Amino acid sequence: MAERIIPLSTTLVKYDNPVLVTKHEEKKPAAPAKEKSDDTHARPKSTAILTDARRETEEILNTILPPKEWEEEGQLWRQNVSTTPATRLDVINLQEQLDMRLQQQQARETGICPVRRELYTQCFDEIIRQVTVNCAERGLLLLRVRDEMRMTIEAYQALYCSSIAFGMRKALQAEQGKSDLQQDVEELKNEKMELEHQIIELKQRAEQADRRAAETRLAEERKHTEEIAFLMKTNQQLKVQESVMAISVRLIVLFQTQxxxxxxxKK
Structure with a gap:
């Protein structure tokens, strides 16, 4: 497989140089069984153990951080994550790169920021790579922590989206309810104005009825007073006529007697 040095993508995770993946490799002549057996016996045992450990580490790293693959000019290229152990200087450089990219990409210092989250995710992946190279078990444990953090963040995102949708629905309902209440208020105001007009009309009618009743009462009292005065006058006249008639009767009787x-x- 041929190797090729190309600029790495903007990621904090350290990768090896890309290699060309050939689909049809030339078949090499198989070595005699005896030579292979001799080579196996000749290989030191410690070297075999180190090779197996390194291969296992590479498999774990490829599981945690899958290799990148892309096609260019009809050729398939692959870039595996680096298996080089990290030094103290690498950690310091990682921190400096993280701060520099946070500043370059203008990530927010607080609140929700996809840029800051992506950069910290890459930094955590690089730390997992560095730890896995030295201790695969510790790297797998950090992988569990990373996956749990992602699940928690996704759950919070889903909850946030649902809460936003719920808030929007409630806001729309509140707006609709507000418009309905405003319409009810307008209707009640109109009804109040109509009732006030009715009250004014009823008051005017009541005042008119009171005036009419007072005028009718005064007219009836005046008429009653006039009737009483007329009756008293008639009674007095009748009394005078009765006395006159009595005197006339007496005079007639006296005249008849005379x-x-x-x-x-005469006797």
């Missing part, structure tokens, strides 16, 4: 005395023959 007349009878004059007409009667």
């Amino acid at each position: 007349l009878e005395g004059i007409i009667a023959p």
